[in-house]
Amino acid sequence: MxxxxxxxxxxxxxxxxxxxxxxxxxxxxxxxxxxxxxxxMITTMVKNAADLLDPAVIWVPHTLFTGTLSDAWHKINFPAAFRISLSLSLAVSILQTFSCAVAGYAFARLDFPFKRFWFACLLLSFVVPQQVIILPELIVANQIDLMRTYVPIIAPALFGHGLKGALFVIIYRQFFATQPKELEEAARMDGAGLLRTFFRVMLPLAKPAILVVFLFSFVWTWNDYYTPGAYLIGATEVPLSLGLSQITSQLNEQALEMGPSIFDEPVKMAGSFLIIVPPLLLYLFTQRWFIESVERTGLIE
Structure with missing residues (x-):
């Protein structure tokens, strides 16, 4: 018992x-x-017309039909859109990873005038939604002739801002604040200045925070629809995040000419699948290091 x-x-x-x-x-x-x-989504996009019309077929189609996936591939011009998304996401994530590290180290270790005030402004930029400030940003971008370019998306990342930039600064600040001060004191005794201490001592220790910030920035920039949709209105080449809008507009034009089709929704799902596959593959190969880095940065506390 x-x-x-x-x-x-x-x-x-x-x-x-x-x-x-x-x-x-x-x-x-x-x-x-x-x-x-x-x-x-996956099972729907591989169904043929007979499976789509059969109410008994929900999860497992009788045959695998790849025509829908091919149609979505051509509608969003996947090779060109993938190249744009990859370049844009890499540029933003690399710039944010470096610039936010500098800002986070300054807030964690340095004393400068109005430090608490500037950190409060940082928190305010994190709380205020982007939709509140997008109109003046669009006006400024239009006045300096930067509409339908990628400069307004990349430039904020250069200065530690951009999409979720305040969160990345906070992640770095939390990480650097937990490091022992003896490391910096030893570097000063060896004659290292502020920049050398940061680049040679503190930044190499921040590999967990660097990985977390880079992956977060890359995935969020990849999936961001709002910012490119605001600045790239009328542009011919757009990233994958705007692919669904392209598919929807093309399907609406086809519906006006030939009427709606049972493949309209499967094509949209196929487009969504093509958009989310690259970040899923990225996480598949980096999940172990990502989870370890999240634990070491203290984000789960």
Whole structure:
């Protein structure tokens, strides 16, 4: 009786078989909630006309039809759009990774006038939504003839701002604040100045924060629809994040000419699949380092 009780309930609360079964069931339910839309999108985009019209076919199609995926590939001009998205995301993420590191180190280690005031302004820029300030930004960009260019998207990252830039500064500030001051004192005793201490001592230690900021910046810039949609109105070459709007406009034109098609929604899902695959592959190869870096930066506390 005691052996059975220990097997089912365990000697500790989290060691029993029933507890583990409950955890696995809970995790399976949560995983299904998050994965079911993606699985439905994938199964829908590979259905042919017969499977789309058959109400009994929901998850597993009878045949794999790749014509929808090919149609979405050509509608969004995937090679060109992928090249633009990759270049834009890399440029923004690299600039934000460096500039936010400088700002985060300054807030964590340096004393300068009105430090608390500027940090409050940083928090304010993080709280205020982008939709509130987009109109004056568009006016300024139009006055200096930067509309339909990528400069208004890349330039803020050069100065530690841009999409979620305030959050990245806070991540670096939290990381640098936890480092022992003896490292900087030893560097000063060796004759290192401020810049040399930062580049030779503190920045190499910030590899976990660098990886977290780079991946966050890359994925968020890749998925950002609002900012490119505001600055690239009328542009012929746009990133993948605007691919769905291109597909929708082309499908609407086809619907006006030939009427709606049962493949309209599958084409949109195929376009969504093409957009999310690169970040998923990136996370697939970097998840172990990413999780370790998140733990070391203290974001989960």
């Amino acid at each position: 005691t052996v059975t009780r220990h097997l089912l309930l365990g000697k500790e609360a989290d060691k029993g078989l029933l507890f583990r079964l409950f955890i696995y069931l809970l995790l399976s339910d949560i995983a299904f909630i998050y994965l079911s839309p993606v699985l439905y």
